[in-house]
Amino acid sequence: MVFNSYTFVLFFVVLLALHNMPFSWTAKKRNLLVASYIFYALWNPPFILLLWLSTVVDFYMAKLISVTEEKKRRRMWLAVSLVLNLGMLSYFKYGGFLLENFTMLMNSMGIAFQAAKPDIILPVGISFYTFVTLSYTIDVYQRKFKPESSFLDFALFVTYFPHLVAGPIVRPEDLIPQFKEPKKATGQQFSWGVFLLTLGLFLKVVIADGWLADTSDLIFGLPFPVNPLDAWSAVLAFSGQIFCDFSGYSTCAIGVSLCLGFKLPENFRYPYAAAGFSDFWRRWHITLSTWLRDYLYIPLGGNRSGRFRTYMNLMITMLLGGLWHGASWNFVIWGGLHGLFLCVERLLQRKSRSVPQVVNAGGIVLQATVIPVRPGKMALLLRVLLTFFLVNVTWVFFRSPDFGTAIKMLLCMFGVITQGPKMLTTPDMLKVAIVTVGLLVCHWQMRERTVHGLFEKMPWWLFGTLWGIMLILLALTQKSTGSFIYFQF
Template identity: 40%
Template sequence: MLFPTLTFGLFFLFVYGLTWSLKASNEWRKIVLLVASWYFYGAWDTRFVALLMASGILNWGAARLIVAAEDRPKLRKVWLAIGIAINLTILGFFKYYGFFMEQVEHLLHSLGWERDLYIMQVVLPVGISFFTFQGMSYVIDIYRRKTEPASLLDMVLLMSFFPHLVAGPIVRASHLIPQFKKVPELTRGMAAMGLALIVWGLFKKAIIASELATGLVDQTFFDPSAQSSPDLIAGAYGYAVQIYCDFSAYTDMAVGLAALLGYRFPHNFNQPYRAVSLQDFWRRWHISLSSWLRDYLYISLGGSRHGLVRLCLALMGTMLLGGLWHGASWNFVIWGALHGSVLAVERLWREFRPKGWKPIPNWLGILITFHIVLLGWIFFRAQSFDSALAFIAGIFTAGGTAALVTPMLLAMILVGMTFHYAPPYTMQRVAMKIRTVNALWVGLGIGLFILVVDAMRPEGVAPFIYYQF
């Protein structure tokens, strides 16, 4: 069930009306939200609803055992290790089993053992990376005494809540569980912000991301050797805009939907392509993941507490694992290695920059950072390592003229980049204006906007890019 569809719209309207009618009973309200979330997830594949339930129950149980062993530090560590292992086992089996077995098979063939291994075809559950990371962060936070134990209902709802279930943001227990414990309130400001984010996300996904995907990006990445240099260059820039508009659209809509239900989610993007360094980029891009990697992986690997060499190794290790989090592919490893290497180089440069050398101007930092990110996106999007190399080689050697780029697609790329240079807090200002308008006019305006978007967008609705992670 995709957000920008009539089916989801009817589903949400039903859930919205039912949950607010149960405002007097917060427990029943949460039960309705939980059942609705399982229905939402089951619309994709009912078999994995049981996995979602089991994951929530197992994480709740591991946290309870850690709390029960409060006076036994060694036992607390054992339960922590078991809780993390459960999450990694679930994630590893569904996401990496096939990749691991293929690498084993290739290794055995290279050693002269030609017998084929039996490799099961494992279906990847949508959103498994997001809900396992949420479960793991809850167990770790309980161990670190950074959050209070949740009830079973609250914990399972945390991991199943449909607005953020399949593509984030990764909302931590310490942020959302306290909200579940209270009867929610829907202020006019929250409603205005929620509606503004939903329609803005719909525009970015249904028009810009979808148009760039179908008209340019998919074709250039499908067979780079058949494309001209101008088309490949446009395809690379187009994908940078597509992935931003697609992913930020999902999280904008998730934040907006949660707001209409009375809950606050953290924002996940802050104009990432205006970053002046790669470190700044990761403070702006997929903020819930980058902060998760920092708090639960980078710091655990030593962070900045054990000298410069250890810091650089921690950066590299964090980004390599962050790349693998996105999928079982060597391309994601290369993407993570590129980001980790540049982050380490930036840190070394700040440490050893010659005295008297001024920092580079912001405009140059933005230009360099964006093109490093752009190079990474080629590996991120390409179907294989060879395809990524062919794409990069074609940019410099293919020649020819642009056959795919149209004025409309070029305008989409320019508009998508312009978003990063709009005044800060633009959506908040829009929401402030919406809240002063009569509700009838707001409804008519939003309805008209949706009709315009529906008329302009390509046929069909492609899944969000991050559904596959």
């Protein structure tokens, strides 16, 4: 089920009614759990079994880990959880990709090998809930979190529908403690939750699907090169689309959850106002970048094992982070480019001692500058624009269906191929320009602020008018069934 559907509206109204009835807290949690399974099953019912398997195995493995003192056995139980979760992820997400590359490798070695193309359906959200359950068993193994005694609370933590299929990727400490006591949204939480739901749907339905998707789909789907202006428009359209789509989903999830009385972690913080790539990853898909930091980068040694190892660790983290997004070399290249930019940034920062350093709380990298200028508003703006430019270059690999298309797009964008036809109409290009400028201005203005802070200070009539305009545009855009891009990851 997607948030932008009539089915969800009906589902949510019924669930809210049940959640606010005088049932016991356990009954309400059961309602939420059943509702979450329905939310998932309405996409493809059989895949519920995978969710159950992951939930049951991780619940019991964590228990075994916690009661076992022997190091070897503790490792073994952890390995069972890792193998199961990563095995399912590998099979469903990377099975076809691995086979395809194995076949290519065999053929390149002169060994005639032909495998039947596997017909594997990717279960929606498997990358997200795998990371959620993995973080739980790893935290229990590292004794950061006590194993949950209530199966109901644990199952709800894994399956809770707002975050289930596309994040935010929650940690045990984010959600399980909230299930311990009865939760019901206050009036203020409820209204703010509904507003966030509106804002998220506005970003997704009106901006991403309504204004941008067709433009990027058209150009990236063409088998021939296009005019440079069209290529840039398509990349900028995708840049806006992916942000509005994904942050729209996260905003909906946070809003929906708040209406039920539960808080989910922030996932986006105006990433197109990032000054540098370390800053970008503190603002883009925050729950993924912190997950990768805590469960991959730091265990690899982080920045504690010398300069070379730090760069290696950064690259490994970003390459795997890229692969997490999809089984394609393009995602690996996308991750690799981000890793490369992070390394370059770090390298330049070491050389540019004059620039004050801002330590990343998570320790992935330190903030650095690519442009060696003194900090100030204008310098910051230039760094933001340069980062935005480079992020757009990386999006080309993220969006292109294959490597050839990505290279073709880059050649068009940078004027190497100039003879391609003009494909986009002026209204389409205007829409892209308006959204791009609007997003940049909005992100720049909101760089150090929050949506809540902004609307809290706003006069109620202005707040209400903006809210009303978003709802009207939602009603008039009507694209109600579009799936979210991140569902495929």
